Amino acid sequence: MKAAVLNAFGSPLAIETLPDPLLGTGEVIVDVMASRVLAYANEVLGGQRKYMLELPVVPGPGAIGRVRATGPDATRLRPGDWVYCDPTVRSRDNALSPDIALQGLTAGSEGGLHLQRYFHNGAWAEQMRVPTENAVPIGAIDEKDAIRWCALGTLLVPFGGFLAAQLQAGEIALVNGATGSFGSAAVAVALGMGAQCVVATGRNEQALAELTGRFGARVRTVPMRGHEAEDRANILQAAPGPIDCVLDILPPAANAVQARTAIMAVRPYGRVALMGGVGMLGGAGLDLPYPWMMRNCITVQGQWMYPPHATVLMTGLIRAGLVNLDHFEITAFGLDRANEAVAHAAAHSGPFKMTVIQPR
Structure with missing residues (x-):
């Protein structure tokens, strides 16, 4: 698959061909259709924010995509389903105080860094692997609307x-x-x-x-x-x-x-x-x-980020017309122009402005 890779802080993203992600139990492979670019992504990739992010890495927190394959524990998801890939990955071995990593962005602690080493690469690639619970169905949408639904990452x-x-x-x-x-x-x-x-x-x-x-x-x-x-x-x-x-x-x-x-x-x-x-x-x-x-x-x-069920509720608010995605002004870039997208996001930040990468 093709992906944008950060090999060193402060260096441009390299567009490389990587092996397709391998599916494991408790995981889903998603074909990435669109992923937003944070306004401060340039500061993360440049190292100024000093985020806990081990390199090399495919950046990109969150995505809209379609399920390619599911592990044996998935009971509802099917190939072709439209999902939001929630970047908020939580450890599964401590229900009271789970470690958290934001896939493709940062780890919140040493435990989160351990988690990040496994769910490492983010969404600026043609495919990504996420925990089953992080592939949240959003219902059927037109493919052209995938960029609009990237606003979920901002609204959530x-x-x-x-x-x-x-x-x-x-x-x-x-x-x-x-x-x-x-x-x-x-x-x-x-x-x-x-x-x-x-x-x-x-x-x-x-x-x-x-x-x-x-x-x-x-x-x-x-x-x-x-x-x-x-x-x-x-x-x-x-x-x-x-x-x-x-x-x-x-x-x-x-x-x-x-x-x-x-x-x-x-x-x-x-x-x-x-x-x-x-x-x-x-x-x-x-x-x-x-x-x-x-x-x-x-x-x-x-409060850091949002609870796991929040995507379901926000999707309902959008479907009901209570939250309108049309507020967002979107500029989209192909994966080959990922560096341009990062620069654009920094230069055009503000209310309801969104920069998006479309890997496919």
């Missing part, structure tokens, strides 16, 4: 945060960092889940205005100026009522004060999900007042 991340924070229909949600690709997707997801209103914060006022234009009056935007008390007051003023749920999805360049500004706008008994990159580049930690958390019964939860 904030969806995991809202599931962790138990967002309920009719509640008011706050998305802190709503102007990036994951943050803007979080706004769409919260609305699709039935939020009464979404308060969207960010520094890019043009991107905030576009969110209002795209989704209407259910979105209230708040430009963040960097003054904690003033910014929080503006958040509370914009919300039509007490804020039930906060999703913080700020990028690594943001600081802890930006996160705290939004977190402390949540109502008593409110819930907070932390999914962003605050602190990954150093700096002060998240300083939340103990008395405020205790006396107001605040729940703060960290």
